[in-house]
Amino acid sequence: MSPNSNPFLRGYQNLRIDRSLCITCEDDCPPVWRPLHPSQAHLTDDQVARFPCVFSNDFALITEGQDIPEDLEVQCQTEGVVRTVVYAVSGDDFGQPVHVGDTYSGEAAREVVRRLSFETGFYSRCWEISSAHLTADAGRFLAELADIATPSGFLFVAFRIPYSPAIGVKLIATPW
Structure with missing residues (x-):
């Protein structure tokens, strides 16, 4: 990557x-x-x-x-x-x-x-999302987001996981 x-x-x-x-x-x-x-x-x-x-x-x-x-x-x-x-x-x-x-x-x-160095206590979290967890429409939406630059204002970033059909989702500035 x-x-x-x-x-x-x-x-x-x-x-x-x-x-x-x-x-x-x-x-x-x-x-x-x-x-x-x-x-x-x-x-x-x-x-x-x-x-x-x-x-x-x-x-x-x-x-x-x-x-x-x-x-x-x-x-x-x-x-x-x-x-x-x-x-x-x-x-x-x-x-x-x-x-x-x-x-x-x-x-x-x-x-x-x-x-x-972001030593603030707020960190981003990431999950791998497979088709088993989403509707087909939601999966297509995330796949489209993973293939383009994420629009500003979103509190997450979708990305493709290399050598996998799964899509990853990074939540931005989660406090937990």
């Missing part, structure tokens, strides 16, 4: 949070966005924001109050100042990467992920 025909998928999948730094330089160039190097990932936002740094195309290193190995420092040819720390929430939308939004704290980003 392809991802586009999976009736159980809803919302964004594979949500993740990426911490990045908004860095400006003295020469009035546009800001750049870089992650901290893994060796400094333990630094808190307060130890990063508004501090001088050096950066490369791939990462940034805070210079004030930090010991930087020489092999890392030579990779970073540009100096700047971290203006703010941003937590980007990203995910997949039917297999396509998507940027969901930015927050200014890890806690806020985790809350966005929690809410988008």
